[in-house]
Every structure is written in C-alpha cells, then in structure tokens.
Amino acid sequence: MISIHFVAVALLISLGIYAVVFRRNLIKIVMGISVIGSGVNLFLVSLGYREGGIAPIFTNAPQTAMVLPVPQALTLTSIVIGLAVTALMLSFTIMLYGHWKSLDTRKRRLLE
Amino acid sequence: MSVEFLIEHSPALAIALPLVAAFAAPLFGKLGSFLRNLWVLLMLAFTELVVLLMGQDVLANGARVYALGASVPSLTSPFGFPIRIVLVADAMSALFAVTAVSIALLAFIYSWKYMSDKGGVDKFYTLLLLLTAAMAGLCLTGDFFTLFVFLEVSSIASAGLVAYNRSGKSLEAAFKYTVVSAVGALFLLFGVGILYGKYHLLNMAAIAAEMAISSSFLDVAALSMLASALLLKSGAFPVHMWKPDAYQQAPVNVTIMLVTTALLSLYVLFRICFTIFVPVMGSTLGWLAVVLGAASIFVGVTMALPQKNLRRLIGYAAVAEVGYILMGVGTSMVSISRMDGFAVQALSGGVFHMINDVLDMSLIFLVAGGILYVTKKQDITELSGLGHRSGFLTVMFAIALLAISGMPPMNGFASKLLIYESVYFLNPMLAIIGIAGSMMMLALFVKIFASVFLGAPYRGIVAPLPLSMAFVMCVLAFFIIVFGLFPNVALDLIVTPAVQALLGKAAYIGGVI
Amino acid sequence: MIGRLFITQSGMWNPLSFVVAAVIILVIVYIIRSTGTKKYKKGTEQTVAFFSGGKAPEENVHPENLYWGFFEAMKRYYKWLMKFHTGIVNDYVYSFVLLVVVVAAVLLLGGAV
Numbered sequence: 137m138i139s140i141h142f143v144a145v146a147l148l149i150s151l152g153i154y155a156v157v158f159r160r161n162l163i164k165i166v167m168g169i170s171v172i173g174s175g176v177n178l179f180l181v182s183l184g185y186r187e188g189g190i191a192p193i194f195t196n197a198p199q200t201a202m203v204l205p206v207p208q209a210l211t212l213t214s215i216v217i218g219l220a221v222t223a224l225m226l227s228f229t230i231m232l233y234g235h236w237k238s239l240d241t242r243k244r245r246l247l248e
Numbered sequence: 249m250s251v252e253f254l255i256e257h258s259p260a261l262a263i264a265l266p267l268v269a270a271f272a273a274p275l276f277g278k279l280g281s282f283l284r285n286l287w288v289l290l291m292l293a294f295t296e297l298v299v300l301l302m303g304q305d306v307l308a309n310g311a312r313v314y315a316l317g318a319s320v321p322s323l324t325s326p327f328g329f330p331i332r333i334v335l336v337a338d339a340m341s342a343l344f345a346v347t348a349v350s351i352a353l354l355a356f357i358y359s360w361k362y363m364s365d366k367g368g369v370d371k372f373y374t375l376l377l378l379l380t381a382a383m384a385g386l387c388l389t390g391d392f393f394t395l396f397v398f399l400e401v402s403s404i405a406s407a408g409l410v411a412y413n414r415s416g417k418s419l420e421a422a423f424k425y426t427v428v429s430a431v432g433a434l435f436l437l438f439g440v441g442i443l444y445g446k447y448h449l450l451n452m453a454a455i456a457a458e459m460a461i462s463s464s465f466l467d468v469a470a471l472s473m474l475a476s477a478l479l480l481k482s483g484a485f486p487v488h489m490w491k492p493d494a495y496q497q498a499p500v501n502v503t504i505m506l507v508t509t510a511l512l513s514l515y516v517l518f519r520i521c522f523t524i525f526v527p528v529m530g531s532t533l534g535w536l537a538v539v540l541g542a543a544s545i546f547v548g549v550t551m552a553l554p555q556k557n558l559r560r561l562i563g564y565a566a567v568a569e570v571g572y573i574l575m576g577v578g579t580s581m582v583s584i585s586r587m588d589g590f591a592v593q594a595l596s597g598g599v600f601h602m603i604n605d606v607l608d609m610s611l612i613f614l615v616a617g618g619i620l621y622v623t624k625k626q627d628i629t630e631l632s633g634l635g636h637r638s639g640f641l642t643v644m645f646a647i648a649l650l651a652i653s654g655m656p657p658m659n660g661f662a663s664k665l666l667i668y669e670s671v672y673f674l675n676p677m678l679a680i681i682g683i684a685g686s687m688m689m690l691a692l693f694v695k696i697f698a699s700v701f702l703g704a705p706y707r708g709i710v711a712p713l714p715l716s717m718a719f720v721m722c723v724l725a726f727f728i729i730v731f732g733l734f735p736n737v738a739l740d741l742i743v744t745p746a747v748q749a750l751l752g753k754a755a756y757i758g759g760v761i
Numbered sequence: 762m763i764g765r766l767f768i769t770q771s772g773m774w775n776p777l778s779f780v781v782a783a784v785i786i787l788v789i790v791y792i793i794r795s796t797g798t799k800k801y802k803k804g805t806e807q808t809v810a811f812f813s814g815g816k817a818p819e820e821n822v823h824p825e826n827l828y829w830g831f832f833e834a835m836k837r838y839y840k841w842l843m844k845f846h847t848g849i850v851n852d853y854v855y856s857f858v859l860l861v862v863v864v865a866a867v868l869l870l871g872g873a874v
Contacts, residue, residue, distance in 0.1 A: 149438070153854075153858060156427070156431060156851065156854045157851050157854055157855045157858065158851065159851075160851065162423070165427060165850065165851070166427075169427065169430050169431060169434070172431065172434050173430075173434055176434050176437050176438050176441065179438065179441050180437075180441050180444075183441060183444060183445045204448070206444075206450070207444070210393055210441075210444075213393070213397060214396070214437055217397065217400045220400075220404055221400065221403075221404060221426065221430045224404055224407060224408070224426055225423065225426050225427065225430070228407075228411065228419055228422055228423040228426065229423070231411075231414065231419050232416065232419050232420060232423060235415075235416035235419065236416055241849050241850050241851055242849055423850070424850045424853060427850050427853070427854065428850070428853050428854060428857065431854050431857060432857060435857075435861060465869070468865060468868045468869055469865060471864075471868065472861055472864040472865035472868055473861060475864055476857065476860045476861040476864050479860065480857055480860070486856045486857075486859065486860045486863075487853070487856055487857045487860055489846060489848070489852070489853050489856070490853060493848075529868060529871070531871070532867065532868055532871030533868070535871070536864065536867050536868070536871075547842070550835070550838070550839075550842065551842060551846065553828060553831070553832075554832065554839070656774075656776065656779045657776045657777075657779040657780055657783075662776070665774065669771060669772065691828070695827050695828070698827075732776060733776045733777070733780070734776070735776065
C-alpha cells in the first residue's frame with residue numbers, strides 16, 4: 137500500500153537530512169530543516185487524505201463520508217511553527233554573519 | 249474568584265497566566281521598569297499559587313483531567329470522539345509543574361538585580377514567561393500534538409534567551425540549539441504522525457489503551473523517533489553537545505530554566521514510556537536507558553575535567569546528572585518486566601534525583617552567576633582566593649558541590665543511594681560506573697573550589713552581592729539541606745505519590761478516557 | 762523525625778549520623794587548633810605558603826593541572842573524545858540521526874516487535 141506520497145515524504149526528509157548533515161553553509165542548513173519540515177507536513181496531510189471524502193462542514197452536508205480535519209489542523213499548526221523557527225534561524229544567521237563575516241559552520245566553534 | 253474555581257481550572261490557568269503576563273510585560277515596561285517587574289512578580293506568584301493548589305488537590309483527590317473547549321472541563325471524549333486537547337494533572341505532572349514554576353519564580357527574583365543594568369529587559373521577561381508557559385504545558389499535556397507545540401515554544405523561547413547577550417558566541421550557541429531542537433522536534437512530529445496514522449488518535453491514554461500486548465514495526469519506529477527527540481532535548485550522551493554550549497553562553501538565570509526544561513523533557517519521555525511502551529517492550533527500553541545513562545555519566549564527567557570555563561564545566565556535569573536519572577528510571581523499566589521488586593525503589597530514586605538535580609544545578613549555576621556578577625570574570629584560571637572576599641558565595645558553592653557529587657548529608661546522596669542500590673542488582677558494573685562518576689564529580693568540583701575560593705586573597709574589585717540574588721541561593725540551599733536531612737519526608741510527601749501515578753497506568757488511562 | 766532511619770530495600774541510613782559526625786570532627790579540629798603555637802606573628806616567614814621547599818611564586822599556583830596524571834594516563838581516550846566533540850553543528854545533527862537509527866535498531870533486535 138505504499139503510495140507515491142510516502143515515497144515523496146521519504147525523499148524530502150532524506151534530502152533535508154543530507155543538507156543539514158553535510159552542507160557547511162548556515163543558510164543551506166536552514167533550508168535543509170525547512171525541507172525536512174515540508175516532508176513531515178506532507179506526511180501528515182497524506183495521512184488525512186480520503187478518496188471521495190468531503191470537507192467536514194456540517195451545514196447542508198450530503199450523506200457521504202467526511203474527512204476528519206485533525207491532520208489538516210496539525211499541518212497548519214506545524215507550518216506556522218516551522219515559519220517561526222525558520223525566521224528565528226535566519227535572523228541568527230544574519231547576526232552571526234555580522235559578527236564573523238562567514239557562514240561556514242567549521243570556521244567558528246565554541247570549544248574550551 | 250473562589251478557590252474552587254482556581255482549582256477547577258488550574259491546569260489551564262497554569263499555562264494561560266504566564267502567557268498573559270508574557271505579552272503584557274512590554275506594555276508595563278512602557279510605564280517603567282519597577283511596575284513591569286512588579287507585574288511579572290505578581291503574575292508568577294499567582295501562577296505558583298495556582299500550581300500549588302493544583303498539587304494539593306491532586307494529592308488529596310486524585311488526578312484531574314481538563315479538556316479544553318468542553319462545556320464541562322472533565323468531559324474528555326463526548327460521543328466517543330477522543331481527539332481533543334486534554335490536559336492531565338496527576339501527582340507526577342503536578343510535581344513537575346510546581347518545580348518548573350518555582351524555578352521560574354526564583355529565576356525572576358534573581359534577575360531583578362542581575363538584569364537591572366542590561367538593555368532589552370522587557371523582551372527578556374516576555375521570553376522568560378513564554379518559556380514558563382511552555383514548561384507548564386509540557387508537564388500537563390495529555391496528547392501528543394500539544395506536546396509538540398509546547399516543545400517548539402520552549403525551544404524558540406529558550407533560543408531567544410540563550411542569544412540574549414548577542415555576542416558572537418552566544419548567537420552561535422543559540423543557532424546550534426535551534427538547529428538541533430528544530431530537527432529533533434520535526435522527528436518527534438514524524439513519530440506522532442506515524443502513531444496517528446496507525447491509531448487515528450493523538451491522546452496518550454487512548455493510544456495506550458489501543459496498543460495491544462505486542463507492538464508492530466510502526467510503533468517501534470514512532471517510539472525511536474519520540475525517544476530520540478526527547479533525549480536530545482534532555483541532553484543525554486550522544487546528543488549532549490548543544491548543552492555545554494547553551495549553558496555556557498546563556499545568562500545564568502536562563503540557564504537554570506534550561507536545566508529545568510531538559511528535565512521536563514525527560515519527564516515527558518518517562519510518561520510516554522511508562523504509559524504506552526513499557527508493558528510491551530520494557531526490558532529492551534530499560535536496558536537502552538541504562539546503557540545511555542552510564543555512557544552519559546562517563547562522557548559527561550570526563551569531558552568536564554579538562555574544561556576551563558566554569559559554566560561550560562558545569563554544563564558537562566549536567567550531562568552526567570541526566571545519566572543518573574536515566575540509569576535509575578531504566579532500571580525501573582527492566583525491573584517491571586522482570587518483576588524483581590526493584591521497580592518502585594529505582595523509579596523513586598530517578599524521580600527524586602530529577603527534583604534534586606534541578607535544585608543542585610540551579611544553585612551551582614546561580615553561584616557561578618554570583619561570581620560573575622561580583623568579579624566580572626568567569627575563567628577559573630583568572631580567579632583565586634575569592635573565599636577571603638565573599639564568604640557567602642563560598643558556603644553556597646560548598647553546599648552545591650557536596651549536593652551535586654552526592655555527598656551525605658546533602659540531597660544528592662539520598663537519591664543516588666536509591667539509584668546505586670537498585671542498579672547494583674541489575675549489574676554491579678553499572679553501579680561502579682555510577683559511583684566512580686560521583687567521585688570524579690567531587691574531584692572536579694573540589695578542583696574548582698580550590699581554584700576559585702582558596703589561595704591568597706583575591707586582589708581585584710569585588711562588587712557586593714545583591715540581597716535578592718542571595719535570597720534565591722538561600723532558598724535553594726534550604727531545600728537541598730532539608731531534602732538531604734529528611735529524605736523520608738520528601739519521599740513520602742511528594743515522590744512516592746508521583747511514582748505511583750507514573751506506575752499506575754490503568755488509573756491514568758481510566759481517568760482520561 | 763530527626764534520626765528517623767532512611768530505609769532502602771536492602772539497607773538503611775541515618776542522615777543524622779553524618780551531622781553528628783560533622784559536629785564531632787569540627788570539635789576535634791577546634792581542639793587541635795586551640796593547642797596551636799603562640800609564636801605566630803603576621804608578616805613574618807611563617808605566613809609564606811610552603812612550596813616544596815622552593816620560593817612560592819607571587820601569584821597563586823592554579824590547580825588546573827591538578828589531574829595531569831589522569832589526563833596523561835587517559836590520553837588515547839581523550840584524543841578520541843576530543844575528536845568526537847568537534848563543536849560543528851552538522852556533527853550534532855549527525856549524532857542525533859545516528860541515535861534514532863541506533864534506538865530503532867536496538868528496539869527491533871531486542872525483541873520489541
């Protein structure tokens with residue numbers, strides 16, 4: 137029953153992890169996290185997909201199956217949170233660039 | 249507003265009050281710093297009152313379930329529809345809610361003078377209160393998605409607080425912390441998604457009731473993601489590296505909040521494990537926790553030894569402390585599946601050590617902050633002979649040192665004794681690692697003590713320590729000594745009910761559904 | 762309540778005994794101290810720190826090299842440990858991904874399914 141969404145989810149998450157683990161540029165790391173986030177969101181949305189289901193609005197609804205809106209609500213919340221996290225990380229990146237004039241993760245590290 | 253009203257709505261109020269206070273703090277800041285401080289203090293004190301009332305009510309009348317948006321708060325699943333935001337306050341979550349809010353209150357009192365000459369304090373308090381709300385939420389949440397939301401709120405708020413100094417180093421620590429916790433939270437969300445896909449449920453108790461005697465591949469995949477993400481937030485061995493960075497660079501009053509948040513995510517991990525997964529895979533899970541705990545102890549202590557920065561060193565010691573908790577609770581999980589009768593003692597040791605760890609780590613970080621405040625230096629090679637100049641800090645540091653390294657009669661010994669004894673029956677080697685870790689911890693802090701406080705009198709400028717900061721340290725030291733001298737009282741009064749609540753899976757599920 | 766035994770599953774412990782021991786030790790220290798020499802004078806050679814027979818340096822001797830022997834003995838372990846703690850954010854995430862894989866593998870092999 138593996139459908140095309142789950143393949144896309146796996147692909148997106150592995151791409152994102154690859155970017156976060158192997159790319160040395162701070163902005164690319166942020167992009168990688170966003171891509172992981174998109175993969176997870178796609179996963180949640182595809183969990184809620186029901187073929188032939190209609191939107192769960194009770195007024196004048198026909199007697200067909202309605203979709204449980206929970207996964208959509210989860211995805212919406214997680215998109216908003218993802219936006220906040222991305223904005224936070226990018227602002228850290230801007231300020232770090234102002235301090236060190238470099239975006240390489242290997243250049244500056246807290247040790248000792 | 250009567251007391252009954254407060255108690256009935258206490259789970260929601262514990263989250264809502266700090267949130268209201270957070271976003272009103274900048275408005276009060278426009279009226280002057282004293283008014284703003286008074287507002288934050290009053291709101292935090294009110295929250296503390298609410299969680300204390302909740303704790304007392306829970307101890308007397310059993311767990312309290314609160315469904316948000318329900319006409320009657322205790323109505324969790326109308327028409328058998330168990331997807332609702334549910335808050336659960338039982339003895340365990342109430343204990344940690346009280347701990348979290350108390351630490352937030354103490355951190356605020358400490359900041360009153362500590363932050364007084366710094367800029368951007370309005371926003372600092374907003375983030376501090378936001379973190380408090382997130383911590384209360386982490387304690388009280390009864391479903392997985394709210395858990396994810398509060399985890400992210402706590403990461404965002406604490407990243408902002410870590411970056412407070414806006415120096416290159418603190419920004420770097422904050423960036424690392426955000427990256428790590430964002431990846432962790434996304435994995436957690438993925439795990440939650442897997443569970444939802446299988447059970448079409450988000451409520452922890454409902455999933456626990458659904459999960460059969462055996463588990464499938466999907467459950468294991470979900471658990472490994474949830475557990476890894478929560479271990480990451482708590483800073484156990486292979487994923488501990490963000491911890492010394494963040495603890496070193498954050499202002500100390502933030503660091504004690506970070507310590508508490510780390511332990512709260514451990515609490516969430518234990519809650520998930522004991523409610524859902526232990527009956528199915530307790531033995532494997534327990535051994536995993538014990539081995540990770542032993543590794544955390546060893547790596548944490550050995551990494552702490554060569555450090556030169558005081559707060560970075562304590563950060564590595566905090567990794568080791570998390571190891572003790574994992575060891576105790578892991579022993580309990582193995583013991584449940586073996587039924588050899590050590591489950592309750594090991595879990596009491598673990599839970600008691602969580603409370604003790606909050607107290608000890610907070611005290612030592614606050615003393616480190618006090619040293620920084622009075623001398624403006626934090627490299628231990630630059631400091632010496634401070635004992636001649638500040639007797640108070642010396643005494644407080646000595647108390648914290650004995651407590652962290654588990655020396656009697658401080659509180660650390662009481663809980664570590666329980667952990668050593670139960671883990672000894674699991675495997676004597678593990679107890680040896682634990683005791684050796686404690687001895688090295690003592691060696692470590694004796695080195696700092698000798699280096700910072702002993703020797704020829706300190707020659708630099710020593711500013712007087714503000715009374716509010718001294719007061720906070722005294723409160724923590726008081727609890728450290730009381731819990732050390734009367735461990736029975738602490739165990740009977742708060743730890744045993746909490747442990748029973750964590751082990752009483754059936755009561756938890758029955759209470760929620 | 763003071764002096765109540767703290768009973769664990771296979772032993773017991775009385776926190777008060779440590780307080781009593783501490784008081785006794787303090788009394789002994791006080792007795793020894795009070796029998797000390799009366800010839801003590803400030804500012805003479807008596808107050809100079811003893812530094813292995815040599816002249817003590819002006820500044821304090823810092824105990825940061827106190828555990829030199831320990832580090833020397835554990836050199837190879839520390840070399841590995843420092844290699845592990847690179848301080849690069851990529852490695853932090855890498856170790857997290859490894860942890861997820863290890864936890865999943867242990868649970869699967871450990872008979873959880």
